[in-house]
Amino acid sequence: MSKKILIVDDAAFMRMMIKDILTKNDFEVVAEAQDGNEAVEKYKEHQPDLVTMDITMPEKDGLAALKEILQVNPDAKVIMCSAMGQQAMVIDAIQAGAKDFIVKPFQADRVIEAIQKALG
Secondary structure, X not given: OOXXXXXXXXXXXXXXXXXXXXXHOOOEEEEEEOOHHHHHHHHHHHOOOEEEEEOOOOOOOHHHHHHHHHHHOOOOOEEEEEOOOOXXXXXXXXXXXXXXXXXXXOOHHHHHHHHHHHHO
């Protein structure tokens, strides 16, 4: 059975890139969100196996959304997506409970490796 994934990024292009990588590797993208508020709503609605979460977004950033999702489900698996130069935020996210992080621009093999590792 394919694993269900929620993609969160404020850039439609980035969501499309991740979705393309995931669907080609037999993952099912159950929902997409463009900010942290939407991410939490979609998480509750779809209960995905894993979330890819952009760190920098309008409304509510990825770190705040990560913490909220972990309150909903302490076992949630979230992988942070960051641009270069966001190391401090990535460290905060890992300490808050994120399983891993991937750096933009995405490399398909690294994305899949991070997801497989997080899903165990």
